[in-house]
Amino acid sequence: MKLRVGLITSEFPPDHGGVETYAWQLARELGSRQNLQITVYAPPRSADIKPPPGVTIKPILQSCMGLDWPKLKNEPIDVWHALSAGHAWIAEKNRTVIVSVHGNDFLAPYPLTARPAFASAGFWWFRSWAWRNLSSLWRIKTRRMLAKALPKANALVANSRYTAEVLLAKYPACTNKTHVAWVGVDPAFFEVPHESKGKVPQFLTVCRLSEERKNVDLVLRALATLKDQFEFEYIIAGEGSLRQELERLANTLELGERVRFVGRVSDSELHTLYAKADLFILLASIIPGSHEGFGIVYLEAAASGIPSLAAKLAGAAEAVEEGRSGFFVEQPDLISISTALNQFLSGTINLNAEGCREFAREFSWVRVADIVETIYQQNSVKLTK
Template sequence: MARLHGRGGRRGGGPGGWLAVGARGVSAPLSIALVAPEFLPDLGGVETYSYELARELSRRGHRVTVFTRRHPAGEVAGESFTVRPELSLRRYLDGPLLHREHFDVVHATNAAYAWLALESAPVVVSVHGNDFLRPYCRVGRRDLQRWSGPWNGLRRRLAGLDRALGERRTEAWMAAGLARCRRVVTNSLYTESVLLARLPSCAGRTTAALVGLSPELMALPEPSPRGGSPRLITVARLSEPRKCVDRVIAGLARLKDRFDFTYEVVGDGPLRPALVAQVKASGLAERVTFSGQLERATLIDHLRASDLFILTSDVLPTSHEGFGIVYLEANACGVGVLACRAGGAVEAVAEGVSGFFVDAPTPAAIGGAVEQFLAGAVRFDPHACQTFARGFDWARVVDRIEPFYIG
């Protein structure tokens, strides 16, 4: 696994601009720029996707340079790819940065960076759902407030104008770039269908390459049987209400007088204080633990010590679960999952084998499903969960992507 250090990785690349790939086979090593605003050590599905993609491409002998944002905790180190934490999330700054380098292909792992296809070729773009539904990397901003001098009133007006214009530019550049790039890679068939409904100009240019699991997760042994109170766990960023952690807590409150259990919430974000208050008001303070953001190895240990993973995400017009790699990570630890029958989660969960569903993420439905599990009416075989998860590996994902690097 990756180690952390305080500064960026070594530099790579050379002089000149981007060049289109010539006639070469996949077996020939390529120089690949992986433009990944979301990357480890931050936790999340897109961060994991970008990191594992870089690892698999490097394992195949490609020379991979990852361009990402600077992370306060430091950058991943000890890998065979180069990490350059130099992205600013602004096109007017990142364009010149990338033009100074020579790469055979550019692969962006966020839809907002599809503008790269307007400036060079070849470009492949991976999309995940929320990144194109409502782009959150607002690369179209120009930071006008920096130019406004000492007048605070003017600075505020310029900041508002910059925000509005930046959002419009970001969406326009994204749509134009996705229509022009060599291939748009989606994390699920569901995400592919949503993308094509929103941007029909991408028709004929998409591939659902899905996602994979790391070799470390693939190699985990089956967990040992454990006794004691059933342990429930959720892993999610506590910044999106659609993750429905509040509804899980409300559902569990219905069961506290009849069943023994503990519930751990892993993750952090602005919703945490309200969730902590809800737990106290629900009389669950001795049952529920908020662990914050955990190191990767520690997170795996916590998953392996759990009995049921719960993430009943809802689908909103501007936000959805494009796939849900965390369901597979829980399965790889031998743990069954409870999900909502919505979005890409339907592809990430094998009903009755690796997990089960609620049809709507209401407290009553979630509480009823967890009650079935606690009462023993629903059980999942750890070996079957792991077998299902091992069907998703990064070698297969890259097998689907790699041909588009060369034509």
């Protein structure tokens, strides 16, 4: 008999991001396994998504435990897997529950699943207003929920050793049931062709332009110090509230056509950007409540044969191997970034595509799913005893 697994996620295609990628790729790999029956409980906006083979998508999730539990409690599921910490509330419902944690989701939780349901007829208008205008209150309630629910989960799956360390420092009660499974990389990135590089080096950043800790502004400032010494082009892919501010900064620094903001791109467009790039750049800081839990984009770049420049902080230190798939600055400050880019542009640092791809091959969704499936089986056996 197949083990019936319910994956709960607020972050799923058509949305883009690291957790969305994690949810889709893990569901796809688990769905290929003959002894598992996979159902994804996702938001209504996922209704038009064609599921991977072996996977059923139920687009019913409202990301509010008071609204979601009545829909989920009678579902024929043997093991529930919350794909981010915000849905750990289900561990308080006397079910077998696994929770994936990514770093920021248990520090500054999203979504705010402890928001009140206001489910009675005629209250939908008030619910919309209250959710939007009282978010600080629901954030506090969701954090309190996490403090109770996470220790009650049967097992937790961290995306890096760093994430596991941060989790256990905050919730020591999770010590004996936290596993590190890392993440994988979509095999399609290994098919990105090696294009002959042009005379002008091309840099690439792919991220949400909504968090200052990504330090895209510092990269622009560093490049401004090098513009009279070297030719280069810098492509920034992604959308967010900081985009206009960053565009203005690029103009103020007189970087002109050397910097291009291309917005959100499709998968095929992303592959083209990687094919043309010489260096991937993402230099994220650690700030209170937020850090780079791992960074799937570093693996995507490496699988495409592109080295990365990263800050040797948080999960990025596990997502890049120095001298093999990239190189580091110790801290993302202007002088350090300028020096590192100078070394790359002058040829002092030279990394080859095959070394990058060899590193990326160590991270597969098959391995992640193997670890997760073992955890399912161990805990489903406990349930039947």
